[in-house]
Amino acid sequence: MNDNTKQEPGAPATGSLFTLLTIMLMLSAACGTTQTFPEPQGSNGQVLVNLLGKPKEGVTGPKTDEERKDYSTSRVSVEKGAAFERVDYDSLGDVVVIMRRNGVEPSGPFTLNGSQVIPELTVDEQGFDHQQLLAVLQTEAGKSVAKVAIRNKTKAEICVFGFNEADGFDVKIPAGKRVEASVATAGVYEVYSEQHEFAVCVFHVTGSDDVWFGSSDEGAFFDQLTPGEYSVTVYPPRLPLWTTTVTVIAGKRQTLDAELTVNVLHKCGH
Amino acid sequence: MNKPTRTLLLLAVAVPLMIVATVALKAEIAGHLPRIDYVRSVKYTEGDWKWTDAKKGSVKGKVTFSTRRPQQPIVVYLVKLDGDKVGDQGRYDAPGTLEVSQKDGTFEPSFTVLVRNQNVKFLNDEEKEISHNVYFLGDFQADLGIFDQGDSREQTFEDAGEVSVHCSIHKRMDAKFYIAPSPAYALIEADADSFEIKGVPVGRYRFHTWQKQKRFKEFEKDIDVAEGKATDVAVEMGR
Numbered sequence: 001m002n003d004n005t006k007q008e009p010g011a012p013a014t015g016s017l018f019t020l021l022t023i024m025l026m027l028s029a030a031c032g033t034t035q036t037f038p039e040p041q042g043s044n045g046q047v048l049v050n051l052l053g054k055p056k057e058g059v060t061g062p063k064t065d066e067e068r069k070d071y072s073t074s075r076v077s078v079e080k081g082a083a084f085e086r087v088d089y090d091s092l093g094d095v096v097v098i099m100r101r102n103g104v105e106p107s108g109p110f111t112l113n114g115s116q117v118i119p120e121l122t123v124d125e126q127g128f129d130h131q132q133l134l135a136v137l138q139t140e141a142g143k144s145v146a147k148v149a150i151r152n153k154t155k156a157e158i159c160v161f162g163f164n165e166a167d168g169f170d171v172k173i174p175a176g177k178r179v180e181a182s183v184a185t186a187g188v189y190e191v192y193s194e195q196h197e198f199a200v201c202v203f204h205v206t207g208s209d210d211v212w213f214g215s216s217d218e219g220a221f222f223d224q225l226t227p228g229e230y231s232v233t234v235y236p237p238r239l240p241l242w243t244t245t246v247t248v249i250a251g252k253r254q255t256l257d258a259e260l261t262v263n264v265l266h267k268c269g270h
Numbered sequence: 271m272n273k274p275t276r277t278l279l280l281l282a283v284a285v286p287l288m289i290v291a292t293v294a295l296k297a298e299i300a301g302h303l304p305r306i307d308y309v310r311s312v313k314y315t316e317g318d319w320k321w322t323d324a325k326k327g328s329v330k331g332k333v334t335f336s337t338r339r340p341q342q343p344i345v346v347y348l349v350k351l352d353g354d355k356v357g358d359q360g361r362y363d364a365p366g367t368l369e370v371s372q373k374d375g376t377f378e379p380s381f382t383v384l385v386r387n388q389n390v391k392f393l394n395d396e397e398k399e400i401s402h403n404v405y406f407l408g409d410f411q412a413d414l415g416i417f418d419q420g421d422s423r424e425q426t427f428e429d430a431g432e433v434s435v436h437c438s439i440h441k442r443m444d445a446k447f448y449i450a451p452s453p454a455y456a457l458i459e460a461d462a463d464s465f466e467i468k469g470v471p472v473g474r475y476r477f478h479t480w481q482k483q484k485r486f487k488e489f490e491k492d493i494d495v496a497e498g499k500a501t502d503v504a505v506e507m508g509r
Contacts, residue, residue: 056403056438058416063399078398079440083375087441161340163484168509170337170485192483194340198380198444238436238444240411262405262413262438269404269414269423 037221037253044224045248047256049097049232051216053089054261062086087238092216092260094132096235099210101228102245118180119203119213121191123160123173124153127199128191131237134204134213137186144184146205151178154195162191162203204235216260236260313429314349314386314451317358321453324360324471325497329454332464333479336508340483345383345448346465346505347455348475351492359452360471364388367424370435370445371395372402377435377445381482383457384449389426394419403438410449413438432480448480470495477503 040046062084064075079086119133135146150160152173160181161170168189169181183189189203204211212220216236225248234242242258271279333344350357364387371378373395384390392404396419404414404423409431414423416439427433430451437443454475456465472495479489486507493501 056413056416059401059403059439065398079375079400081375083440083442084400085441086439159338161485163486163509165487168485190484192340192342192485194338197342238407238441240407262403265405265411265413267415268412269425 035219035221038223040223040251040253043227043250045227045250046253047099047222047225047230047232047246047248048253049212049220049222049234049256049258051092051095051097051218051220051234051236052257052259052261053092053216053236054259054263055087055089056262089260090217092236092239094130094237095214095216095220095260096132096134096204097212097220097258098204098206098208098233098235099222099225100208100231100233101210101226102231104228105207118147118149120149120151120178121160121201122151122153123158123193123196123199127193127196128201130201132202132204132213132235133191134206134211136209136211137184137205137207144207145182146184146186147180147182148191148203149178149180152176156195158196159194160191161194162189162201164189202235202237232256232258234258234260240264314356314359316361319358319360319471321360321362321469321471326469327472327495327497328466328468328500329470329475329477329493329495329503330464330466330500331503331505333458333505333507334463335486336506337485339507340481340485341460342481342483343381343460344458344482344507345450345455345480346458346467347450347452347478347480348467348470348493348495349451349478350454350471351474351476353474356476359386362453365453367391369393372404372437372443373397375400375402375437375440375443377437377443380445382445382447383455384427384447385453385455386430386449386451387426387428388449389424390447391422391424392417393422401439402443405436405438406433407436408433446482448482466500472497477505479505479507481507 062077062079065078067074067076119135121133122129133148137144137146150173152158152175155175157172157174159172162168164187166187167183167185169183171179171181173179183205186205186207191201191203193199210222227248227250229245229247231245239260246254350359364385367389369391371393394402394417399419401416401418403416406412410429410433414425417423427449430449433447435445454467454470456467458465474494477491477493486509489505489507493503495501
């Protein structure tokens, strides 16, 4: 059959490339993640915690109202404004995962690593940019210390503090400046700002280096784990924590599914 | 059949097959369901005695701080002792139902002090068809479910402690409740430093503080309340 359509040189190659790209995009969407992790090796094991955010059962999308403009009509959500911003259960930020080897105290002292990233908390007029942060105790000049950097993006001096029963910090930060605060004890610190009534950040400080911090769509991956029994705890902001025990086996990867959801809570009320 | 048609046909067959294969593979991943231990509220007993029958005194005092205090409320409250241990807190009439609005995607009030056994009614008083959820974390953890505009849910708080309140749909809808063990409490507002708790049944108590923004070690002191007298407590908040 004659194809009377005039084709440009290179058109067949373009069409094939388009097809290939489309297939790859759809596969990526089906997989949900393109992360790859190294295979377990030697006498150590691995744990991968899939962080599965699940919305409350029965939640539907927002209702919509018809909005007429000069030349068109569209439907817009009735939930208008920052107050109605919805939780994105596909990508829950600031998730902390801590693995603790049962029956073994966290190993230390930890050598201060020049490449260690100090967690940073930014404060603007609305409050904090993180709901949770994580740091591991390091050894500095013979002492244990965990640091957090606080950046003030407001136009006035602020006072940020964080305490638990054992330790804490209290710092003033001039407008536009960055200050590092430190604590010497592992634990959970509630960080507040004097100038922001509702801002709070939970600062986890651990003596264990088997920790992970990130977004739930990444998956928490732990490598080079000594075989044995571990407690795994996932701390998602504003959601119930998830915990389990896992046995790490040499040369193997254990995969866990952590459901981050309010659906596990006891139902009550009337 | 021309080339574009062949390409489309190939896509229509191959892509769904690949998606099905990928989903099937993911379904093979084993998971664990966690053992959730989520209730850790403080439990008090009532006993047989009634507040209405008891002789009463009062507790008053002033709070001082080792450094600048946060501009947030502090709650002071009493726990009745039996010797050195926590005793029965007695039977009292809990305050009436507190109504909490959820209009404009905000809990109002966003902070309040309740008395153990007090009831709270959450109103979805939105002007538009917006659904909300209410769930609790902290010393009491539970879920009241989703309710639509015009509907409401109620919860009676039977245990004392600190409870954060959230909506699972809207990420900025948060509130904080503190549930005092009995009516023997006072709320010290951010711009105040003195307090008075009236109508306290006589007996031995442990005086406590609770800070909404934790900056100091919580203060505790055992005190005695006598009939018709005001027990003075100097509260020193430090690190």
